[in-house]
Amino acid sequence: VTTTVTVSLVLDLAGVLVFGLTAALLAARRGFDLFGIVFISIVSGLGGGLLRDVLIGRLPASALRDERYLICAAIAGLLGFRFHLLVERRSATIRLLDAAGLGFFAVAGTFRSLDADLGPIAAVLMGMITGIGGGIIRDLLLGESPTVLRRDIYALAAMLAAIVAVLAEGAGLHRSVTSALGITAAFTLRVLALRFNWQVPRVG
Amino acid sequence: VTTTVTVSLVLDLAGVLVFGLTAALLAARRGFDLFGIVFISIVSGLGGGLLRDVLIGRLPASALRDERYLICAAIAGLLGFRFHLLVERRSATIRLLDAAGLGFFAVAGTFRSLDADLGPIAAVLMGMITGIGGGIIRDLLLGESPTVLRRDIYALAAMLAAIVAVLAEGAGLHRSVTSALGITAAFTLRVLALRFNWQVPRVG
Amino acid sequence: VTTTVTVSLVLDLAGVLVFGLTAALLAARRGFDLFGIVFISIVSGLGGGLLRDVLIGRLPASALRDERYLICAAIAGLLGFRFHLLVERRSATIRLLDAAGLGFFAVAGTFRSLDADLGPIAAVLMGMITGIGGGIIRDLLLGESPTVLRRDIYALAAMLAAIVAVLAEGAGLHRSVTSALGITAAFTLRVLALRFNWQVPRVG
Numbered sequence: 001v002t003t004t005v006t007v008s009l010v011l012d013l014a015g016v017l018v019f020g021l022t023a024a025l026l027a028a029r030r031g032f033d034l035f036g037i038v039f040i041s042i043v044s045g046l047g048g049g050l051l052r053d054v055l056i057g058r059l060p061a062s063a064l065r066d067e068r069y070l071i072c073a074a075i076a077g078l079l080g081f082r083f084h085l086l087v088e089r090r091s092a093t094i095r096l097l098d099a100a101g102l103g104f105f106a107v108a109g110t111f112r113s114l115d116a117d118l119g120p121i122a123a124v125l126m127g128m129i130t131g132i133g134g135g136i137i138r139d140l141l142l143g144e145s146p147t148v149l150r151r152d153i154y155a156l157a158a159m160l161a162a163i164v165a166v167l168a169e170g171a172g173l174h175r176s177v178t179s180a181l182g183i184t185a186a187f188t189l190r191v192l193a194l195r196f197n198w199q200v201p202r203v204g
Numbered sequence: 205v206t207t208t209v210t211v212s213l214v215l216d217l218a219g220v221l222v223f224g225l226t227a228a229l230l231a232a233r234r235g236f237d238l239f240g241i242v243f244i245s246i247v248s249g250l251g252g253g254l255l256r257d258v259l260i261g262r263l264p265a266s267a268l269r270d271e272r273y274l275i276c277a278a279i280a281g282l283l284g285f286r287f288h289l290l291v292e293r294r295s296a297t298i299r300l301l302d303a304a305g306l307g308f309f310a311v312a313g314t315f316r317s318l319d320a321d322l323g324p325i326a327a328v329l330m331g332m333i334t335g336i337g338g339g340i341i342r343d344l345l346l347g348e349s350p351t352v353l354r355r356d357i358y359a360l361a362a363m364l365a366a367i368v369a370v371l372a373e374g375a376g377l378h379r380s381v382t383s384a385l386g387i388t389a390a391f392t393l394r395v396l397a398l399r400f401n402w403q404v405p406r407v408g
Numbered sequence: 409v410t411t412t413v414t415v416s417l418v419l420d421l422a423g424v425l426v427f428g429l430t431a432a433l434l435a436a437r438r439g440f441d442l443f444g445i446v447f448i449s450i451v452s453g454l455g456g457g458l459l460r461d462v463l464i465g466r467l468p469a470s471a472l473r474d475e476r477y478l479i480c481a482a483i484a485g486l487l488g489f490r491f492h493l494l495v496e497r498r499s500a501t502i503r504l505l506d507a508a509g510l511g512f513f514a515v516a517g518t519f520r521s522l523d524a525d526l527g528p529i530a531a532v533l534m535g536m537i538t539g540i541g542g543g544i545i546r547d548l549l550l551g552e553s554p555t556v557l558r559r560d561i562y563a564l565a566a567m568l569a570a571i572v573a574v575l576a577e578g579a580g581l582h583r584s585v586t587s588a589l590g591i592t593a594a595f596t597l598r599v600l601a602l603r604f605n606w607q608v609p610r611v612g
Contacts, residue, residue, distance in 0.1 A: 258462055259468065259472060317472075325475045326478060349549065349550060353444035353447055354439075354444055363443075405442050406440070406441045
């Protein structure tokens with residue numbers, strides 16, 4: 001059990017780091033100062049989990065109770081500010097890590113929602129929101145309509161991971177297996193979508 | 205009592221459907237894909253109630269505990285995507301339904317806030333937020349300054365319904381009567397405002 | 409004790425008034441109508457505290473339980489609408505009052521977060537959010553990327569006040585002394601930043 005907790009914590013913090021780094025790069029490019037960058041990194045890294053905890057009433061939000069989340073997100077902001085050129089050059093790598101983080105956040109959010117006795121459909125929505133909520137808040141703070149809702153099968157990948165999590169949980173699989181399945185599903189879908197430029201249909 | 209609950213639930217779901225449909229049309233026009241449209245329909249249909257439940261601490265939010273809300277909002281998004289041309293042609297009808305939904309949401313939100321022991325002024329604010337919150341979140345996600353705060357006596361109609369609800373509740377009227385009064389008041393004000401192009405005064 | 413409570417309440421309401429007034433002026437300049445202006449004043453005056461109470465789970469939010477906050481914020485909106493030319497001419501004064509309000513909100517938010525058993529780093533973040541949250545919500549409703557994250561050492565001043573509050577609390581100082589220290593620190597930093605046009609470093 002301790003191992004699972006540790007693996008899960010490490011993945012969670014890694015997700016915060018990647019989401020925070022992505023946000024820092026975007027904020028730096030848009031002319032925010034060091035302080036704004038770090039702040040946006042923090043709310044982007046933690047935003048999805050905060051939204052979920054608020055909506056299911058698990059308060060104070062877990063990202064506020066365990067300060068390692070905050071520290072990790074702040075470090076992501078500082079790294080993004082200091083090494084943005086270096087990180088920009090690794091943007092393909094960042095995108096892959098972001099896809100894995102997205103899947104992990106969606107699965108973890110689904111678990112927490114099922115634990116709070118939400119039904120399967122609500123749990124899928126909350127899993128998605130855990131995955132894409134930080135990116136939505138980030139884009140709003142950057143003054144943009146959220147790209148995670150517009151492009152490249154991003155939110156759909158989060159939904160896929162959440163659906164996999166609900167089904168695997170229903171089938172009685174161990175949560176570490178479920179996590180691996182969900183992350184793999186989201187990651188694969190996202191990578192294929194980026195590779196082959198898949199898009200969700202539009203009106204007209 | 206059962207009848208009241210059922211009528212109230214049907215009205216509530218109808219409101220979610222109309223708000224979701226309005227949001228779907230706007231999102232479709234702005235180039236969101238199917239998935240983004242459904243997501244925006246969901247958060248627009250449920251957003252006002254979610255905001256209210258979060259602020260009064262009635263968590264998990266009721267729209268997450270009863271999955272019919274979610275399903276209804278998602279269906280609205282799918283309908284909006286599939287039949288948007290058809291629905292666009294009925295935009296006058298949609299606007300009337302939206303005005304009725306606005307009044308109903310405002311009244312229902314006021315009731316819930318009074319039940320949570322808020323005072324009358326706070327209950328009016330929460331009633332308004334229940335009515336216009338989904339529209340505000342919708343416009344932010346669409347990348348716009350909220351139109352519900354700028355035009356056509358929209359938020360004012362929600363406030364009127366909330367004030368009617370507080371007064372009628374204070375006078376001891378049955379809640380079904382109060383609901384009818386509040387919805388009628390908001391609906392009438394909104395229809396007159398649209399018909400005669402009434403505007404709230406501006407600076408200068 | 410009663411005196412402290414009263415002083416604290418008066419400062420809190422004064423902060424709401426100043427934040428509401430600032431918001432009203434910006435909303436009036438951007439063409440919102442009377443109703444939109446008052447609504448934006450209310451959510452700007454109360455928003456930071458609402459966000460904090462939601463995240464730490466102190467619900468119903470305190471600004472909804474004590475209706476004097478709401479009334480105060482609404483009055484700020486009406487004053488801003490009616491006397492906007494007069495207030496515009498006093499914009500330097502408003503800016504000073506706003507700096508004091510920022511410090512006070514940050515300190516008060518830090519106290520509440522420590523009382524909710526958050527750790528020092530989380531308490532500093534929540535103090536900052538209490539200070540700048542209303543301004544962020546205001547700018548989003550005005551359709552802009554939040555200026556409080558972009559300019560003039562604003563968020564940094566809130567963070568300074570929060571850090572002072574955490575340190576002084578740790579040192580066992582009385583909260584009235586701590587408040588005075590925090591407000592002074594934020595106020596001084598902000599005034600110096602405006603006077604000498606200090607900026608936080610940017611990328612490139």
